[in-house]
Amino acid sequence: MMKAVHFGAGNIGRGFIGETLAANGFSIDFVDVNATIIDALNARGEYDIELAAEGQEKIHVSNVKGLNNKDHPELVVAAIEETDLVTTAIGPKILPFIAPLIADGIKGRQTTGDKAKLDVIACENMIGGSQFLKQEVYKHLNDAEQAYADEYIGFPNAAVDRIVPIQHHEDPLAVSVEPFKEWVVDESQMERPDLKLTSVEYVPDLEPYIERKLFSVNTGHATVAYTGKYKGYTTIGEAIADPEIFKQLEGALSETRDLLSHEFDFTVDELKAYQDKVASRFQNTYISDDISRVARTPIRKLGYDERFIRPIRSLKEKGLDYSVLLDTVGMILTYDEPADDESVKLQGLLKEKSADAVVREVTGLKDDDLINEIVAKYNEKLAAK
Ligand SMILES: NC(=O)C1=CN([C@@H]2O[C@H](COP(=O)(O)OP(=O)(O)OC[C@H]3O[C@@H](n4cnc5c(N)ncnc54)[C@H](O)[C@@H]3O)[C@@H](O)[C@H]2O)C=CC1
Numbered sequence: 001m002m003k004a005v006h007f008g009a010g011n012i013g014r015g016f017i018g019e020t021l022a023a024n025g026f027s028i029d030f031v032d033v034n035a036t037i038i039d040a041l042n043a044r045g046e047y048d049i050e051l052a053a054e055g056q057e058k059i060h061v062s063n064v065k066g067l068n069n070k071d072h073p074e075l076v077v078a079a080i081e082e083t084d085l086v087t088t089a090i091g092p093k094i095l096p097f098i099a100p101l102i103a104d105g106i107k108g109r110q111t112t113g114d115k116a117k118l119d120v121i122a123c124e125n126m127i128g129g130s131q132f133l134k135q136e137v138y139k140h141l142n143d144a145e146q147a148y149a150d151e152y153i154g155f156p157n158a159a160v161d162r163i164v165p166i167q168h169h170e171d172p173l174a175v176s177v178e179p180f181k182e183w184v185v186d187e188s189q190m191e192r193p194d195l196k197l198t199s200v201e202y203v204p205d206l207e208p209y210i211e212r213k214l215f216s217v218n219t220g221h222a223t224v225a226y227t228g229k230y231k232g233y234t235t236i237g238e239a240i241a242d243p244e245i246f247k248q249l250e251g252a253l254s255e256t257r258d259l260l261s262h263e264f265d266f267t268v269d270e271l272k273a274y275q276d277k278v279a280s281r282f283q284n285t286y287i288s289d290d291i292s293r294v295a296r297t298p299i300r301k302l303g304y305d306e307r308f309i310r311p312i313r314s315l316k317e318k319g320l321d322y323s324v325l326l327d328t329v330g331m332i333l334t335y336d337e338p339a340d341d342e343s344v345k346l347q348g349l350l351k352e353k354s355a356d357a358v359v360r361e362v363t364g365l366k367d368d369d370l371i372n373e374i375v376a377k378y379n380e381k382l383a384a385k
């Protein structure tokens with residue numbers, strides 16, 4: 001049986017990556033700091049995924065165990081030494097914290113003279129996630145170890161798409177997911193192109209796929225979430241049923257569609273069909289998704305290469321319309337959610353400093369005109385709230 005080590009036994013880890021690895025005949029060592037989940041994985045060695053659609057079909061995942069990296073990092077390193085594949089779905093900000101474990105696993109493989117190649121795939125909502133993880137791992141390797149990794153360890157970028165909301169079940173392992181799923185991997189960055197998973201798509205260049213996904217699913221979902229919060233809603237379902245918010249979603253997607261059709265080979269019609277499907281996925285009544293999940297970590301989401309600022313920059317450069325995205329950024333800056341540390345930090349910064357200084361800091365923008373536009377939009381939204 002092939003072996004996989006997967007970091008992050010959370011929603012996407014159990015609800016998507018776990019399903020795919022198990023269906024391809026892998027045993028899975030899930031690595032997490034959540035003792036309840038790890039203990040349950042070890043006690044049972046299996047769990048169920050439920051499809052959030054009529055019939056609520058169940059998918060059974062077996063041959064799994066849990067490794068607690070807080071209590072037993074040495075077991076994680078040992079598992080990496082023996083594994084055929086490493087994947088992560090842990091959140092972009094956590095990648096630097098697991099990098100030392102992956103580095104130690106690579107060192108162990110080198111020490112035993114292991115010539116087996118290995119791919120490490122970060123499945124995060126992030127452009128260049130695996131290559132970012134590679135940089136973090138290489139910080140913990142000396143020159144000889146890096147030379148070994150250059151030859152034997154691949155870090156292919158990937159895009160994963162499946163909506164998995166926060167779970168509310170008695171069973172800590174149960175996970176309800178939308179039926180739609182898409183996992184795309186950059187084949188050109190793989191060290192083991194022979195190890196291909198059924199149902200995963202391998203492409204020579206990931207950029208069009210990750211940008212189409214991030215600037216449709218993630219820009220769109222976040223638009224519904226922040227506009228919804230601004231209008232006082234709590235769930236995505238409530239927000240998207242409001243015609244004004246649906247119009248905001250359509251406006252945002254129309255702008256990113258324009259960008260994607262200029263940047264890549266997709267036709268406008270293809271993109272429209274893709275984005276209509278995305279909008280219908282947000283309307284799935286079998287899923288109950290909180291705005292606070294989709295809007296989580298607003299400082300990250302306002303980042304330079306993230307789902308709003310990146311398309312706005314590119315649209316501006318091309319002289320194309322970005323007014324709806326800008327309007328939404330104005331609302332993101334008003335996002336006030338006491339349970340979200342980044343929201344608390346953002347609102348604190350806006351109290352301490354000028355809006356101009358905060359926008360510069362969180363977006364990384366240097367374009368004075370664009371910064372002024374964002375600040376004006378923020379002031380307008382604040383006044384109208
Ligand atoms: N939920 C979704 O619909 C989708 C999520 N993603 C991406 O997948 C990643 C994970 O998201 P979710 O599964 O939703 O989050 P989640 O919060 O359900 O899962 C993350 C898991 O990582 C664990 N974790 C946190 N810090 C850790 C550490 N230092 N060491 C080991 N484990 C640690 C947590 O305990 C948790 O179980 C994110 O990058 C997200 O953007 C991508 C596509 C869809």
Ligand SMILES: O=P(O)(O)OC[C@H]1O[C@](O)(CO)[C@@H](O)[C@@H]1O
Nearest residue numbers: 125162163164217218221222294
């Ligand atoms: O995980 P992030 O980057 O905070 O964003 C949440 C996003 O993840 C998804 O669940 C799947 O990509 C989207 O529905 C949502 O926009």
